[in-house]
Amino acid sequence: MKKIIFILLCTLMMVPSLVRAHTGLSTSIPSEGQVISEDLDQITLTFETSIEELSTMELIKDGNVIPLDVKVENKQLMGSVAKPLENGSYIIQWKIIGEDGHPIEGEIHFVVQMEQNEAEPNPSTPEESDVNQGDNSQTDQQDDKSQQQNTAADIAENTEDENNNLSSIMFVPFIIILIIILGIVLLFFTKKKKS
Template identity: 50%
Template sequence: MKKLLIILIGMLVMIPTIVSAHTEITSSNPASGQVVKEDLNEIVITYEGKIESLSTMNLVKDGQEIPLVSVTPKENQLIGTLSSPLENGAYTVQWSIAGEDGHPLKGEIPFTVQKEVKQEQTETKTPVTTKKEETKKDHTQQEQTNKETTASSINFKTIITVGIVAILVIGLFLLFRKKR
């Protein structure tokens, strides 16, 4: 009986670590919602754990994909190299990775480039309020996407936890039934 109790406690302690084994973002440059005010030549996303070589990212501005020179997964980072610094505007990094556990994850990181414009270019500059409104819409969409991703991740974790607990309960029931 003591052995069974020790095994049960051990399983309950291990369940949260098994369920939370998915790789998540720890940081990114640029960060979500960041306003970049200087030249940006590289996009770096850092994850909690090692990522697989099939991981990728795309950069999108106004629905058009901006080509990246290279996308390189290194250990726990995904690095996208740009051919030239980005122009002012609202951008979204769309990333897709496979973590060490093989679980595929996708997400988006919205950010805005707002470098100072030289005197000659001030006449052709788009009003800042329009860009801010677009950025707010992008941020709202990103927050919704993040909430949906988090919700689906939590639902998956909950299903796994409930399944493991159910198996343990059924196993204990059958074990005690055999002893009687």
């Protein structure tokens, strides 16, 4: 009986270390949902523990993969961007292998919104320019609002997905430990009946 209690206590003490063993994303540049208004030369993801060299990341815009020069340094996964990013929504998809050997993946969404200087095709009078600028600013404001609403909805959806993934990762060790405990109890009762 003392052996079983000892094994149960050891198993229960292992639960927090199993849950903590998984490496999580600590910080990222750009961060989730960030709107970038300057040139972005490098993407940097920093994790809670060291990551393996086999870790990767991809930058995706409209379903197309944008080439990155990816390297791993201790706790950081970095990707250098070859040319300036165009305006639009982007997704960083990362896959890492933590110190514990478990593969973990995730996504970070961000938006590039750079000011663009457009040349006017036809010269206009000052009065026409004022009218056109008023119309353009209203259209720009409406576009900005709709884009911000879409970005906020995407962020909420992705945060929910990440929470579900984290819950499922933490649920697996709990189930394994529960099965071990049930097995020990059944073994104990089986030996007791034979005695």
